[in-house]
Amino acid sequence: MQLARTSIADHNQSLLNSHERKLRALTGEIANTPDIIDKLAAFQVAIPSWALGTGGTRFGRFSGGGEPRNLEDKIEDIGLLHALNRSSGAISLHIPWDIPQDANAIRQLAAQHGLKFDAMNSNTFQDQPGQAESYKFGSLQHVNKAVRKQAIQHNIEVIKHGVDLGSESLTVWLADGSCFPGQLNFRKAFQYVLESLQEIYAALPANWKLFVEYKAFEPNFYSTTVGDWGQSYLYASKLGPKAYTLVDLGHHHPNANIEQIVALLLMEGKLGGFHFNDSKYGDDDLTVGSIKPYQLYLIFRELVDGMDAKGMDHTTDLGWMIDASHNVKDPLEDLLQSVEAIMIAYAQALLADAKALEAARESNDVVAAQEILQSAYRTDVRPLVAEARLRAGGALDPLKLYRSAGIRQQLINERGTKTIATGL
Numbered sequence: 001m002q003l004a005r006t007s008i009a010d011h012n013q014s015l016l017n018s019h020e021r022k023l024r025a026l027t028g029e030i031a032n033t034p035d036i037i038d039k040l041a042a043f044q045v046a047i048p049s050w051a052l053g054t055g056g057t058r059f060g061r062f063s064g065g066g067e068p069r070n071l072e073d074k075i076e077d078i079g080l081l082h083a084l085n086r087s088s089g090a091i092s093l094h095i096p097w098d099i100p101q102d103a104n105a106i107r108q109l110a111a112q113h114g115l116k117f118d119a120m121n122s123n124t125f126q127d128q129p130g131q132a133e134s135y136k137f138g139s140l141q142h143v144n145k146a147v148r149k150q151a152i153q154h155n156i157e158v159i160k161h162g163v164d165l166g167s168e169s170l171t172v173w174l175a176d177g178s179c180f181p182g183q184l185n186f187r188k189a190f191q192y193v194l195e196s197l198q199e200i201y202a203a204l205p206a207n208w209k210l211f212v213e214y215k216a217f218e219p220n221f222y223s224t225t226v227g228d229w230g231q232s233y234l235y236a237s238k239l240g241p242k243a244y245t246l247v248d249l250g251h252h253h254p255n256a257n258i259e260q261i262v263a264l265l266l267m268e269g270k271l272g273g274f275h276f277n278d279s280k281y282g283d284d285d286l287t288v289g290s291i292k293p294y295q296l297y298l299i300f301r302e303l304v305d306g307m308d309a310k311g312m313d314h315t316t317d318l319g320w321m322i323d324a325s326h327n328v329k330d331p332l333e334d335l336l337q338s339v340e341a342i343m344i345a346y347a348q349a350l351l352a353d354a355k356a357l358e359a360a361r362e363s364n365d366v367v368a369a370q371e372i373l374q375s376a377y378r379t380d381v382r383p384l385v386a387e388a389r390l391r392a393g394g395a396l397d398p399l400k401l402y403r404s405a406g407i408r409q410q411l412i413n414e415r416g417t418k419t420i421a422t423g424l
């Protein structure tokens with residue numbers, strides 16, 4: 001289904017007076033709102049194809065109705081999100097869950113919805129039917145060369161699918177590691193992964209980037225072979241200029257200072273991509289900004305600061321993607337909430353007075369530094385985010401329109417109540 005332009009226009013008309021009143025109050029207070037609104041309107045976050053179906057846990061999965069049945073449906077769902085918020089203009093695919101039967105047709109369909117193909121994701125954390133070798137004891141780290149070869153070949157296949165679709169990056173996340181002390185020779189595992197990544201790196205087209213994603217634990221619980229940003233940085237540095245670290249917010253030990261990690265990776269020119277989600281305990285993959293919105297803001301502050309220090313383009317120089325999934329919300333509503341949380345944190349980060357903050361630091365005025373940071377965080381920037389959406393042709397209140405237009409019911413009518421999206 002496609003959202004009629006008239007329904008967005010009618011919705012916006014009904015909220016316009018109230019919106020303009022709130023916006024005027026903000027623009028009267030803040031000097032650089034035109035610049036902030038332009039940056040917000042340009043910012044795009046990729047939606048992962050696996051987040052469009054209801055996620056599950058180790059214990060069960062409770063599917064919702066009208067879930068996408070295939071890649072075409074997934075693109076249509078992201079097209080709906082993008083029509084509503086104008087900030088979801090890219091899709092991140094997972095292979096083998098989303099292998100396109102006809103890459104040209106898929107490319108055209110995505111273009112019709114104004115969508116680009118963001119990073120491709122490989123999968124060596126599961127065995128697929130008919131696969132010769134098993135990943136039970138790892139993939140790129142495996143002691144058996146035949147297993148490593150199979151995993152390398154799979155990643156090269158993923159690059160080929162990505163080239164056909166116009167993607168320009170590959171994200172490698174490995175489940176490799178060990179569950180028990182003594183199981184693994186750490187140095188050998190590192191070397192095998194490095195050599196395997198080198199073969200994958202050699203297959204990258206000239207304009208491509210390789211993102212090495214780290215994760216501290218799970219599914220292995222004693223060691224992970226790309227376990228933290230230091231290890232990822234080590235791989236990325238040894239691989240070469242096209243390799244970068246990818247930070248997933250949920251892949252750290254509890255209370256890790258992610259904003260500091262981000263600042264240093266940016267300083268070294270090795271931050272490539274970002275996976276947004278939120279968590280209370282581990283890799284909970286909850287809605288962005290639902291648990292720790294202040295941390296999200298602090299991370300964005302470092303992102304903006306670090307990118308500005310290097311003259312980077314906020315929209316295009318890093319890969320921005322949501323990586324979340326859970327089992328109690330309508331996935332499309334959840335994604336609208338996540339994108340909104342990202343835009344709010346970005347707007348607050350743009351709002352913070354960087355010059356005054358630096359001056360406070362230079363004079364060791366700890367109190368002033370905190371006041372400057374928190375003053376931006378405590379500003380209700382939602383009218384700025386809504387204004388950016390309005391100017392880009394989106395809805396003033398995407399979630400409200402999604403509900404009032406009965407989009408989920410229409411999807412159920414089209415696709416049925418018992419559809420199950422491919423993926424986890």
Ligand SMILES: [Mn+2]
Pocket residue numbers: 173213248275323
């Ligand atoms: Mn991730």
